[in-house]
Amino acid sequence: MLPNPLALIAEITHRCPLHCVYCSNPLQMAGPETELETAEWVRVFEQAAEMGVLHVHLTGGEPLARADLVELVSSANRKELYTNLITSGIGLKPERLKALVDAGLDHLQLSFQDSREEAANWIAGTKAHAHKVELARMVREHRIAFTVNLVVHRQNLDHLEEMLEFLESLHPDRMEIAHTQYYGWALKNRASLMPTRAQVEQAVSVIAAAEARLRGKIRIDSVVPDYYAQYPKACMGGWGQKLMLIDPAGRALPCHAADVIPGLHFDNVRDNSLKEIWRDSEAFNRFRGEEWMQEPCRSCERRSVDFGGCRCQALLIAGDAAATDPACSLSPQHELVELATRQSEGSEEHPDPLKLWMYRPNPIHP
Amino acid sequence: MVLFPEGAIRVEGSGLHILQLCDGNRTAREIIAELQANYSMASPEKIHADVVRFLEQLREKRIVDF
Numbered sequence: 001m002l003p004n005p006l007a008l009i010a011e012i013t014h015r016c017p018l019h020c021v022y023c024s025n026p027l028q029m030a031g032p033e034t035e036l037e038t039a040e041w042v043r044v045f046e047q048a049a050e051m052g053v054l055h056v057h058l059t060g061g062e063p064l065a066r067a068d069l070v071e072l073v074s075s076a077n078r079k080e081l082y083t084n085l086i087t088s089g090i091g092l093k094p095e096r097l098k099a100l101v102d103a104g105l106d107h108l109q110l111s112f113q114d115s116r117e118e119a120a121n122w123i124a125g126t127k128a129h130a131h132k133v134e135l136a137r138m139v140r141e142h143r144i145a146f147t148v149n150l151v152v153h154r155q156n157l158d159h160l161e162e163m164l165e166f167l168e169s170l171h172p173d174r175m176e177i178a179h180t181q182y183y184g185w186a187l188k189n190r191a192s193l194m195p196t197r198a199q200v201e202q203a204v205s206v207i208a209a210a211e212a213r214l215r216g217k218i219r220i221d222s223v224v225p226d227y228y229a230q231y232p233k234a235c236m237g238g239w240g241q242k243l244m245l246i247d248p249a250g251r252a253l254p255c256h257a258a259d260v261i262p263g264l265h266f267d268n269v270r271d272n273s274l275k276e277i278w279r280d281s282e283a284f285n286r287f288r289g290e291e292w293m294q295e296p297c298r299s300c301e302r303r304s305v306d307f308g309g310c311r312c313q314a315l316l317i318a319g320d321a322a323a324t325d326p327a328c329s330l331s332p333q334h335e336l337v338e339l340a341t342r343q344s345e346g347s348e349e350h351p352d353p354l355k356l357w358m359y360r361p362n363p364i365h366p
Numbered sequence: 367m368v369l370f371p372e373g374a375i376r377v378e379g380s381g382l383h384i385l386q387l388c389d390g391n392r393t394a395r396e397i398i399a400e401l402q403a404n405y406s407m408a409s410p411e412k413i414h415a416d417v418v419r420f421l422e423q424l425r426e427k428r429i430v431d432f
Contacts, residue, residue, distance in 0.1 A: 006374070054367070054374050082369035107371045145371050145428070173428040174371055219428045221372065 004052035005278060008081075009245040009256075012041065012058055012072065015065040017090045019125030019359035020113065022151055022186035022193055025061065026259045029363035034249035038068040040270065042075040044246060047274040049079035053244075059086040061248070061363075070099045077104025084109060086149075089135035090128055097138055107145040109176070110136060114156050115166030123155070125359040136170040147174040152203065153193040154344060160203055164210045168218060175218055177207055179225035183257040183312060185360045192357065194344040200228045227337050231302060232309025232325035239287035239311060244278060252277045254284055257312035261321045287311050292322050296330045370429050384420055385430075394421060394432040 014029035036044075045056060056076045063069055064087055076083045084107040085100065100108075112132060114120035120129035139146050148167045152160060160177075167175050179200075180186050180193050195203075211220045226233045236243050236255045245253045251266040252274070258264060267281040278284055286292070290303060297308040308314075309325020317326040317336050324331040331337075368375045368385065377385055387397045398417050402410045424430045 054369055055372070082374075084371065106369070109371070147371055216422070216425050219426070 002279060003241060005048075005244045006053060006242050007055040007057060007244075008044070008048045008053050008274075009057045009059060009243060010041065010044070010072075011060055011245060011247050012036075012063050012069075013065050013248050014061040014363045016060055016062040016088070016360070016362065017065075017126060018062065018088050018128055019361065020151075020185070021123055021125070021189045021357050021359060022153065022180045023360040024181065024184045024186065024256050025360065026184055026257070027188075028259070029061075030248040031363045035066075036246075036248065036250045036269070038071055040250065041068075041072050044269050044274060045072075045076045045079055045081060047269075048244075049081055051275055051278065054082055055084060056081045057084045057086055062088055062090065064088075064090070064092055064096075070096070070103045073100055073105050074103035077106075082106050087111070088124075088128060089132050090126075091131075092135055092138075094138055097135075097142070101142045101144055105144055107147065108139055109147040109149055110139065111149045111151070112163075112167065113151070115159070115163040119156060133170070136172075140171055145174070146172045147176055148172040149176040149178065151178050151180055152195075153180040154195045154199065155193065157195050157199040157203055160206045164206065168210075168214065172218060175220045176223070177203075177220060178223035179203075181223070182227070183260075183316070185358065187316060188358045190340060191343065194227070194340055195225065196344050197228060197341065200225055226309075226313075226325075226327040227341050229327060230329045232306050232313075232327040234306040235310035235313075235325075238307045240278070240284040241288070244274065252281065252283070254287075255310075255312065257310075257316075258283065260312050261315050264321075287322070294322055294324065296332075297324050300330065368429060370427065373427070375427075375429075380416070381420055384417055385424075388421075388430055388432075394418070 013035055014025055015032060048056065058072065063085060073083050083105050085105055086109045089110050110132060112120065113123040117129045121127050148170055150163060150167060156163065182190050186193060207220060207222050214220065240254050245256060246269055247253060250269045252269060253259065253266055264283050264286060266283050267277045293303060293308055297303050309328055311321045313327060314323040314325050315321040318333040323333065326333040326337045328334065368377055384397065387400060398414050401417060402413050405413060421430055421432055425432065
Protein backbone atom coordinates (compact mmCIF):
# COMPACT_ATOMS: atom_id res chain seq x y z
CA MET A 1 0.00 0.00 0.00
CA LEU A 2 1.21 3.48 -0.82
CA PRO A 3 2.29 5.37 2.33
CA ASN A 4 1.49 9.04 2.87
CA PRO A 5 4.27 11.56 2.43
CA LEU A 6 5.59 12.66 5.84
CA ALA A 7 7.28 15.87 4.79
CA LEU A 8 6.66 18.60 2.27
CA ILE A 9 9.63 20.60 1.04
CA ALA A 10 8.29 23.95 -0.09
CA GLU A 11 10.86 25.68 -2.25
CA ILE A 12 8.95 28.94 -2.19
CA THR A 13 11.41 30.97 -4.27
CA HIS A 14 14.73 30.55 -6.05
CA ARG A 15 15.69 34.16 -5.35
CA CYS A 16 18.62 34.32 -2.92
CA PRO A 17 21.12 36.93 -1.71
CA LEU A 18 23.77 34.21 -1.36
CA HIS A 19 25.63 32.55 -4.21
CA CYS A 20 26.97 29.43 -2.49
CA VAL A 21 29.20 27.34 -4.70
CA TYR A 22 27.58 24.10 -3.46
CA CYS A 23 23.96 25.18 -3.85
CA SER A 24 21.67 22.22 -4.56
CA ASN A 25 19.16 24.29 -6.52
CA PRO A 26 18.76 23.25 -10.15
CA LEU A 27 20.89 24.97 -12.77
CA GLN A 28 17.67 26.02 -14.47
CA MET A 29 15.97 28.09 -11.78
CA ALA A 30 12.39 29.30 -11.64
CA GLY A 31 12.07 33.04 -12.26
CA PRO A 32 10.09 35.24 -9.85
CA GLU A 33 7.27 35.69 -12.37
CA THR A 34 6.51 31.95 -12.23
CA GLU A 35 6.22 31.73 -8.43
CA LEU A 36 3.04 30.42 -6.82
CA GLU A 37 0.73 33.01 -5.26
CA THR A 38 0.09 33.08 -1.52
CA ALA A 39 -3.34 31.47 -1.90
CA GLU A 40 -1.85 28.65 -3.95
CA TRP A 41 0.70 27.83 -1.25
CA VAL A 42 -2.02 27.99 1.41
CA ARG A 43 -4.04 25.46 -0.58
CA VAL A 44 -0.95 23.22 -0.90
CA PHE A 45 -0.43 23.26 2.88
CA GLU A 46 -4.10 22.44 3.49
CA GLN A 47 -3.94 19.52 1.09
CA ALA A 48 -0.67 18.33 2.64
CA ALA A 49 -2.14 18.30 6.13
CA GLU A 50 -5.18 16.37 4.89
CA MET A 51 -2.86 13.74 3.42
CA GLY A 52 -1.09 13.21 6.74
CA VAL A 53 2.03 15.28 6.09
CA LEU A 54 3.68 16.24 9.41
CA HIS A 55 6.51 18.60 8.52
CA VAL A 56 6.69 21.54 6.15
CA HIS A 57 10.17 22.79 5.28
CA LEU A 58 10.07 26.31 3.91
CA THR A 59 13.15 26.73 1.83
CA GLY A 60 14.44 28.19 -1.41
CA GLY A 61 16.46 30.04 -2.55
CA GLU A 62 15.99 32.29 0.41
CA PRO A 63 12.43 32.01 1.76
CA LEU A 64 12.74 35.45 3.40
CA ALA A 65 12.64 36.89 -0.12
CA ARG A 66 8.89 36.17 -0.13
CA ALA A 67 6.99 39.13 1.29
CA ASP A 68 4.16 36.80 2.38
CA LEU A 69 6.35 34.47 4.49
CA VAL A 70 4.59 35.24 7.78
CA GLU A 71 1.26 34.45 6.17
CA LEU A 72 2.61 31.18 4.78
CA VAL A 73 3.93 30.12 8.20
CA SER A 74 0.63 31.06 9.77
CA SER A 75 -1.37 29.00 7.27
CA ALA A 76 0.85 25.93 7.76
CA ASN A 77 0.57 26.33 11.51
CA ARG A 78 -3.23 26.57 11.33
CA LYS A 79 -3.21 23.09 9.76
CA GLU A 80 -1.02 21.87 12.66
CA LEU A 81 1.96 21.25 10.41
CA TYR A 82 5.38 21.41 12.07
CA THR A 83 6.87 24.40 10.34
CA ASN A 84 10.58 24.69 9.63
CA LEU A 85 12.25 27.70 8.07
CA ILE A 86 15.53 26.92 6.29
CA THR A 87 17.27 30.23 5.89
CA SER A 88 20.48 32.17 5.48
CA GLY A 89 18.93 34.78 7.75
CA ILE A 90 20.05 37.64 5.54
CA GLY A 91 17.84 40.66 6.06
CA LEU A 92 15.81 39.16 8.88
CA LYS A 93 15.03 41.94 11.35
CA PRO A 94 13.95 41.33 14.97
CA GLU A 95 10.38 42.44 14.22
CA ARG A 96 9.93 40.01 11.37
CA LEU A 97 11.49 37.16 13.34
CA LYS A 98 9.02 37.84 16.15
CA ALA A 99 6.15 37.90 13.65
CA LEU A 100 7.27 34.52 12.29
CA VAL A 101 7.45 33.04 15.78
CA ASP A 102 4.06 34.52 16.65
CA ALA A 103 2.66 33.01 13.45
CA GLY A 104 3.63 29.58 14.75
CA LEU A 105 7.11 28.89 13.40
CA ASP A 106 8.37 25.77 15.20
CA HIS A 107 11.94 25.50 14.01
CA LEU A 108 14.54 27.67 12.33
CA GLN A 109 17.51 26.22 10.52
CA LEU A 110 20.34 28.63 9.88
CA SER A 111 23.12 27.77 7.47
CA PHE A 112 26.79 28.59 8.06
CA GLN A 113 29.57 28.34 5.51
CA ASP A 114 32.55 28.40 7.88
CA SER A 115 33.69 29.59 11.30
CA ARG A 116 36.08 32.11 9.71
CA GLU A 117 34.38 35.16 8.30
CA GLU A 118 36.52 35.62 5.23
CA ALA A 119 36.29 31.96 4.21
CA ALA A 120 32.54 31.89 4.84
CA ASN A 121 31.93 34.94 2.66
CA TRP A 122 34.13 33.47 -0.04
CA ILE A 123 31.99 30.32 -0.23
CA ALA A 124 28.72 32.27 -0.10
CA GLY A 125 29.91 34.82 -2.65
CA THR A 126 28.61 37.60 -0.40
CA LYS A 127 29.27 39.19 2.98
CA ALA A 128 26.79 37.14 4.93
CA HIS A 129 28.68 35.66 7.88
CA ALA A 130 28.47 38.51 10.40
CA HIS A 131 24.71 38.86 9.84
CA LYS A 132 24.23 35.17 10.51
CA VAL A 133 26.10 35.32 13.80
CA GLU A 134 23.90 38.22 14.86
CA LEU A 135 20.76 36.37 13.81
CA ALA A 136 21.77 33.27 15.79
CA ARG A 137 21.81 35.41 18.91
CA MET A 138 18.37 36.82 18.06
CA VAL A 139 16.87 33.38 17.45
CA ARG A 140 17.81 32.24 20.95
CA GLU A 141 15.65 34.98 22.41
CA HIS A 142 12.64 32.97 21.22
CA ARG A 143 11.34 29.60 22.31
CA ILE A 144 11.64 27.81 18.99
CA ALA A 145 13.85 24.88 18.03
CA PHE A 146 17.13 26.01 16.49
CA THR A 147 19.39 24.08 14.14
CA VAL A 148 22.64 25.31 12.64
CA ASN A 149 23.71 23.73 9.41
CA LEU A 150 27.24 23.54 8.05
CA VAL A 151 28.17 22.18 4.64
CA VAL A 152 31.65 20.67 4.66
CA HIS A 153 34.04 20.07 1.76
CA ARG A 154 37.68 20.11 0.79
CA GLN A 155 38.11 23.83 1.45
CA ASN A 156 36.97 23.81 5.08
CA LEU A 157 37.34 20.26 6.44
CA ASP A 158 40.86 20.84 7.74
CA HIS A 159 39.49 23.04 10.52
CA LEU A 160 36.29 21.09 11.25
CA GLU A 161 37.02 21.02 14.98
CA GLU A 162 37.21 24.81 15.09
CA MET A 163 33.97 25.05 13.10
CA LEU A 164 32.14 22.72 15.50
CA GLU A 165 33.29 24.83 18.44
CA PHE A 166 32.05 27.92 16.65
CA LEU A 167 28.64 26.31 16.02
CA GLU A 168 28.47 25.21 19.67
CA SER A 169 29.01 28.82 20.74
CA LEU A 170 25.75 29.74 18.96
CA HIS A 171 23.80 27.48 21.39
CA PRO A 172 21.71 25.52 18.91
CA ASP A 173 19.58 22.51 19.87
CA ARG A 174 20.87 20.68 16.89
CA MET A 175 23.74 20.78 14.39
CA GLU A 176 23.61 19.38 10.92
CA ILE A 177 27.04 18.64 9.47
CA ALA A 178 26.52 17.87 5.83
CA HIS A 179 29.15 16.71 3.40
CA THR A 180 28.52 18.39 0.07
CA GLN A 181 26.21 16.42 -2.18
CA TYR A 182 27.10 16.74 -5.82
CA TYR A 183 24.04 18.05 -7.60
CA GLY A 184 23.27 21.40 -9.18
CA TRP A 185 25.99 23.98 -8.60
CA ALA A 186 27.98 21.64 -6.35
CA LEU A 187 28.47 19.25 -9.24
CA LYS A 188 29.78 22.14 -11.36
CA ASN A 189 32.31 22.88 -8.61
CA ARG A 190 33.04 19.29 -7.67
CA ALA A 191 36.75 19.38 -8.40
CA SER A 192 37.23 22.19 -5.88
CA LEU A 193 34.89 20.74 -3.26
CA MET A 194 35.68 17.02 -3.23
CA PRO A 195 37.51 16.16 0.01
CA THR A 196 40.42 13.76 0.24
CA ARG A 197 39.95 10.39 1.91
CA ALA A 198 42.13 11.56 4.79
CA GLN A 199 39.83 14.56 5.33
CA VAL A 200 36.76 12.34 5.30
CA GLU A 201 38.24 9.91 7.82
CA GLN A 202 39.39 12.72 10.07
CA ALA A 203 35.89 14.26 9.91
CA VAL A 204 34.29 11.01 11.09
CA SER A 205 36.37 10.95 14.27
CA VAL A 206 35.99 14.69 14.94
CA ILE A 207 32.21 14.43 14.64
CA ALA A 208 32.07 11.30 16.81
CA ALA A 209 34.06 13.06 19.52
CA ALA A 210 31.76 16.11 19.36
CA GLU A 211 28.68 13.89 19.57
CA ALA A 212 30.00 12.24 22.72
CA ARG A 213 30.95 15.59 24.27
CA LEU A 214 27.64 17.33 23.45
CA ARG A 215 25.21 14.47 24.18
CA GLY A 216 22.10 15.75 25.93
CA LYS A 217 23.03 19.31 25.03
CA ILE A 218 23.25 19.52 21.24
CA ARG A 219 22.12 16.82 18.86
CA ILE A 220 24.37 16.26 15.84
CA ASP A 221 23.08 14.86 12.58
CA SER A 222 25.56 14.28 9.81
CA VAL A 223 25.23 13.65 6.10
CA VAL A 224 27.84 11.17 4.89
CA PRO A 225 29.94 11.68 1.77
CA ASP A 226 28.52 9.00 -0.47
CA TYR A 227 31.40 9.13 -2.96
CA TYR A 228 33.55 7.54 -0.24
CA ALA A 229 30.96 5.06 1.03
CA GLN A 230 30.73 1.40 0.16
CA TYR A 231 27.00 1.50 -0.49
CA PRO A 232 24.86 4.37 -1.74
CA LYS A 233 22.55 6.49 0.40
CA ALA A 234 18.91 5.45 0.71
CA CYS A 235 18.00 8.58 -1.18
CA MET A 236 14.82 10.32 0.07
CA GLY A 237 13.95 7.15 1.99
CA GLY A 238 12.90 5.72 -1.36
CA TRP A 239 11.53 7.46 -4.45
CA GLY A 240 8.02 8.74 -3.82
CA GLN A 241 7.83 7.15 -0.35
CA LYS A 242 8.28 9.92 2.21
CA LEU A 243 8.81 13.30 0.63
CA MET A 244 7.29 15.69 -1.82
CA LEU A 245 9.05 18.79 -3.06
CA ILE A 246 7.13 21.67 -4.57
CA ASP A 247 9.29 24.04 -6.59
CA PRO A 248 8.65 27.82 -6.77
CA ALA A 249 6.54 27.41 -9.89
CA GLY A 250 4.35 24.72 -8.34
CA ARG A 251 5.83 21.62 -9.93
CA ALA A 252 5.82 18.57 -7.64
CA LEU A 253 9.10 16.65 -7.59
CA PRO A 254 10.16 13.52 -5.71
CA CYS A 255 13.44 15.22 -4.72
CA HIS A 256 15.55 18.37 -5.14
CA ALA A 257 17.35 17.20 -8.24
CA ALA A 258 14.73 15.17 -10.13
CA ASP A 259 14.54 17.85 -12.79
CA VAL A 260 17.80 16.54 -14.28
CA ILE A 261 16.14 13.30 -15.37
CA PRO A 262 15.14 13.71 -19.00
CA GLY A 263 11.65 12.79 -20.10
CA LEU A 264 10.18 12.99 -16.61
CA HIS A 265 7.03 15.10 -16.50
CA PHE A 266 6.21 16.89 -13.25
CA ASP A 267 2.58 17.67 -12.50
CA ASN A 268 1.81 21.11 -11.11
CA VAL A 269 -0.16 21.93 -7.97
CA ARG A 270 -1.95 24.55 -10.06
CA ASP A 271 -3.58 21.73 -12.06
CA ASN A 272 -3.83 18.77 -9.70
CA SER A 273 -4.29 18.12 -6.00
CA LEU A 274 -1.29 16.91 -4.01
CA LYS A 275 -3.05 13.62 -3.42
CA GLU A 276 -3.57 13.02 -7.13
CA ILE A 277 0.03 13.89 -7.85
CA TRP A 278 1.38 11.67 -5.09
CA ARG A 279 -0.75 8.73 -6.14
CA ASP A 280 -0.99 8.99 -9.91
CA SER A 281 1.70 11.20 -11.38
CA GLU A 282 4.15 9.64 -13.78
CA ALA A 283 7.13 11.23 -12.01
CA PHE A 284 6.28 9.86 -8.56
CA ASN A 285 5.54 6.39 -9.91
CA ARG A 286 8.54 6.14 -12.21
CA PHE A 287 10.97 4.66 -9.64
CA ARG A 288 8.61 3.33 -6.98
CA GLY A 289 8.99 -0.32 -6.03
CA GLU A 290 11.63 -2.51 -7.71
CA GLU A 291 10.33 -3.16 -11.22
CA TRP A 292 12.52 -0.46 -12.76
CA MET A 293 15.74 -1.86 -11.29
CA GLN A 294 18.57 -3.25 -13.38
CA GLU A 295 21.37 -5.56 -12.30
CA PRO A 296 23.19 -5.53 -9.96
CA CYS A 297 20.34 -3.89 -7.95
CA ARG A 298 17.60 -6.23 -9.16
CA SER A 299 19.04 -9.31 -7.43
CA CYS A 300 20.89 -7.46 -4.65
CA GLU A 301 19.82 -8.15 -1.09
CA ARG A 302 20.38 -4.49 -0.23
CA ARG A 303 17.77 -3.31 -2.73
CA SER A 304 15.19 -2.89 0.05
CA VAL A 305 17.78 -1.07 2.22
CA ASP A 306 19.05 1.63 -0.13
CA PHE A 307 16.67 1.28 -3.11
CA GLY A 308 19.59 1.36 -5.53
CA GLY A 309 20.72 4.76 -4.23
CA CYS A 310 19.98 8.05 -5.90
CA ARG A 311 18.24 8.15 -9.29
CA CYS A 312 19.56 11.62 -10.09
CA GLN A 313 23.14 10.66 -9.33
CA ALA A 314 22.71 7.59 -11.56
CA LEU A 315 21.64 9.91 -14.36
CA LEU A 316 24.31 12.53 -13.72
CA ILE A 317 27.20 10.09 -13.53
CA ALA A 318 26.13 6.91 -15.34
CA GLY A 319 23.87 8.67 -17.82
CA ASP A 320 20.92 6.40 -16.96
CA ALA A 321 18.45 7.21 -14.18
CA ALA A 322 17.53 3.53 -13.79
CA ALA A 323 21.12 2.38 -13.33
CA THR A 324 22.67 1.49 -9.98
CA ASP A 325 23.87 4.66 -8.24
CA PRO A 326 27.57 4.82 -9.23
CA ALA A 327 28.39 5.71 -5.60
CA CYS A 328 27.73 2.00 -4.90
CA SER A 329 30.88 -0.13 -4.95
CA LEU A 330 28.88 -2.79 -6.83
CA SER A 331 27.97 -0.42 -9.68
CA PRO A 332 29.63 -1.16 -13.03
CA GLN A 333 30.21 2.61 -13.29
CA HIS A 334 31.75 2.95 -9.83
CA GLU A 335 35.10 3.77 -11.42
CA LEU A 336 33.65 7.16 -12.44
CA VAL A 337 33.12 8.00 -8.78
CA GLU A 338 36.55 6.66 -7.87
CA LEU A 339 38.06 8.81 -10.57
CA ALA A 340 36.53 11.92 -8.98
CA THR A 341 37.83 11.00 -5.53
CA ARG A 342 41.27 10.05 -6.88
CA GLN A 343 41.56 13.44 -8.53
CA SER A 344 41.16 15.05 -5.11
CA GLU A 345 44.39 13.38 -3.95
CA GLY A 346 47.82 14.60 -4.98
CA SER A 347 48.55 18.28 -4.39
CA GLU A 348 49.93 19.11 -7.83
CA GLU A 349 46.54 18.36 -9.36
CA HIS A 350 44.63 20.58 -6.95
CA PRO A 351 42.52 22.92 -8.98
CA ASP A 352 42.75 26.58 -8.09
CA PRO A 353 39.30 27.36 -6.73
CA LEU A 354 39.79 31.08 -7.21
CA LYS A 355 39.88 30.47 -10.92
CA LEU A 356 37.35 27.69 -11.12
CA TRP A 357 34.51 28.62 -8.77
CA MET A 358 31.16 28.96 -10.38
CA TYR A 359 28.92 30.95 -8.07
CA ARG A 360 25.20 30.31 -8.07
CA PRO A 361 23.50 33.24 -9.77
CA ASN A 362 19.94 34.47 -9.23
CA PRO A 363 17.06 33.37 -11.45
CA ILE A 364 16.96 35.61 -14.46
CA HIS A 365 14.20 38.11 -14.93
CA PRO A 366 12.54 37.78 -18.33
CA MET B 367 2.51 12.48 18.18
CA VAL B 368 5.54 14.54 19.14
CA LEU B 369 7.05 16.53 16.29
CA PHE B 370 10.60 17.83 16.35
CA PRO B 371 13.15 18.89 13.73
CA GLU B 372 13.35 16.21 11.03
CA GLY B 373 11.40 13.69 13.07
CA ALA B 374 8.27 12.53 14.83
CA ILE B 375 7.55 10.03 17.58
CA ARG B 376 4.22 8.46 18.43
CA VAL B 377 3.91 8.44 22.21
CA GLU B 378 1.34 6.30 23.99
CA GLY B 379 0.49 5.04 27.48
CA SER B 380 2.69 6.12 30.35
CA GLY B 381 5.02 8.07 28.04
CA LEU B 382 2.09 10.18 26.93
CA HIS B 383 1.13 10.74 30.54
CA ILE B 384 4.65 11.93 31.39
CA LEU B 385 4.79 14.26 28.38
CA GLN B 386 1.43 15.78 29.20
CA LEU B 387 2.89 16.85 32.51
CA CYS B 388 5.85 18.52 30.77
CA ASP B 389 4.25 21.94 30.59
CA GLY B 390 7.30 24.14 31.07
CA ASN B 391 6.30 24.90 34.66
CA ARG B 392 6.52 21.62 36.53
CA THR B 393 10.02 20.42 37.45
CA ALA B 394 11.08 16.82 36.77
CA ARG B 395 10.92 16.23 40.52
CA GLU B 396 7.31 17.48 40.67
CA ILE B 397 6.32 15.34 37.69
CA ILE B 398 7.78 12.24 39.33
CA ALA B 399 6.01 13.02 42.60
CA GLU B 400 2.71 13.52 40.81
CA LEU B 401 3.01 10.22 38.95
CA GLN B 402 4.03 8.40 42.15
CA ALA B 403 0.88 9.72 43.80
CA ASN B 404 -1.33 8.74 40.84
CA TYR B 405 0.15 5.29 40.25
CA SER B 406 0.25 3.81 43.73
CA MET B 407 0.32 0.25 42.30
CA ALA B 408 3.92 0.63 41.07
CA SER B 409 6.87 1.17 43.39
CA PRO B 410 7.96 4.83 43.68
CA GLU B 411 11.55 3.82 42.87
CA LYS B 412 10.49 2.17 39.64
CA ILE B 413 8.42 5.20 38.61
CA HIS B 414 11.35 7.46 39.39
CA ALA B 415 13.73 5.35 37.30
CA ASP B 416 11.28 5.00 34.40
CA VAL B 417 10.50 8.70 34.20
CA VAL B 418 14.16 9.71 34.36
CA ARG B 419 15.06 7.20 31.65
CA PHE B 420 12.19 8.39 29.42
CA LEU B 421 13.10 12.05 29.85
CA GLU B 422 16.79 11.34 29.25
CA GLN B 423 15.94 9.68 25.96
CA LEU B 424 13.92 12.69 24.89
CA ARG B 425 16.62 15.07 26.06
CA GLU B 426 19.19 13.34 23.84
CA LYS B 427 16.89 13.98 20.91
CA ARG B 428 16.57 17.59 22.14
CA ILE B 429 12.82 17.29 22.61
CA VAL B 430 12.75 18.22 26.30
CA ASP B 431 15.03 19.95 28.76
CA PHE B 432 14.98 19.48 32.51
